[in-house]
Amino acid sequence: MTKIWYNASAMKILGIETSCDETGASIVEDGVQIISNSLASSIAIQREWGGVVPERAAREQIKAMIPVICESVKNPRDIDAIAVTIGPGLIGSLLVGVETAKTLAYVWNKPIVPVNHLVGHIYGCWLNPTSITKNLELRTEKKNSDRNINSPEFSAVVLLVSGGHTELILMKDHGKFKLLGTTRDDAAGEAFDKTARLLGLSYPGGPAISAAAEKFTIYNLQFTIKLPRPMIDDDSFDFSFSGLKTAVLREVQKQKNLAGGFVTAMAYEIQESITDVLIKKTMRTVKQFLPKSLLVCGGVAANKKLREKFEEEMKNYSDIKLFFPPVEYCTDNAATIASAAFFNYSPIPWQKVNADPSLEIR
Ligand code: KG4
Ligand code: ZN
Secondary structure (H helix, E strand, O other): HHHHHHHHHHHEEEEEEEEOOOEEEEEOOOOOOEEEEEEEEOHHHHHHHHHOOHHHHHHHHOOOOOOHHHHHHOOOHOOEEEEEEEOOHHHHHHHHHHHHHHHHHHHHHOEEEEEEEEHHHHHHOOOOOOOOOOOOOOOOHHHHOOOOOOOOOOEEEEEEOOOOOEEEEEEOOOOOEEEEEEEEEOHHHHHHHHHHHHHOOOOOHHHHHHHHHHOOOOOHHHHOOOOOOOOOOOOOHHHEEEHHHHHHHHHHOOOOOOOOHHHHHHHHHEEEEHHHHHHHHHHHHHHHHHOOOOEEEEEHHHHHHHHHHHHHHHHHHHOOOOEEHHHHOOOOOHHHHHHHHHHOOOOHHHHHHOOOOOOOOO
């Protein structure tokens, strides 16, 4: 009996995400429980080119979109609404998802909710980290009662760190955001990507730098590298990472060749520099606003060192809860988009849904 009530009352939203190089479709129930999640990435092509080539990304997404949706949606009757990323992002890529979502909304007669990709990243912090429940029959009353126990409370300070954005946000309620600070040049993820490239590491740079830094031992101390921590003591909540890239370039130019020991030492110091700045600025924000929750999200939130440093810092604030999305839902995916749509449910006619590559958070 419980099972029937549970399934009938829950709202299942299909999220569609194509803002950059990923093609994602995911069904999320009541904004927290991931029912299905499919993601196709053109990462092999991006690696070959050292980054995302917009036209190539969009072409791959056109091929992947329908198979990815078919993998996530077994029957259109399983979903109550469709959510789609409308921006920010690459226009060609966004159009693939937006036009597909509009077509499905029309053909399946479902409400459609436009979602800001950045807001989606934030709602990664609401996703239930337990594994995907593929079989509806397997879900139990216990899972239902578990949900939301650990959901963020408001107000929340948000650090959103991705390949294109580095933002400190005050979130007073669902959908109520105040931008406190942003990067004046490169984003944190971009800093990882660009410095990794200078070191000859693969794309995307964040995971590559993190893996290289893990090999750091005292033997690497022969390379005495000290990189700057840009704007770390600046009074504003803004960031700047382009100076770091220049500093890395200067160190690389001093080397005759990129020996493994040097790359390891450099990767370690880059990760320390970026994470030190992110931590110090965010903690200043936390001290000033004393929120109920701190949310750290976006691709860079997958970084292990960043997570460890935040856990350590937050030991001094036992009444403020710290949230990260599950690691695999930090980088772009469609579950975050479905979750954002649930908590900010405002469908509009499909004819009015349009891609907006320069959408901001507000
Ligand atoms: O959120 P995301 O998937 O895409 C954007 O919306 O930009 O973030 C991608 C960024 C890339 O710059 C990538 O290098 C970075 O997230 N990233 C990481 C890690 N995993 C991904 N940075 C540091 N450590 C990681 N483990
Ligand atoms: Zn993203």
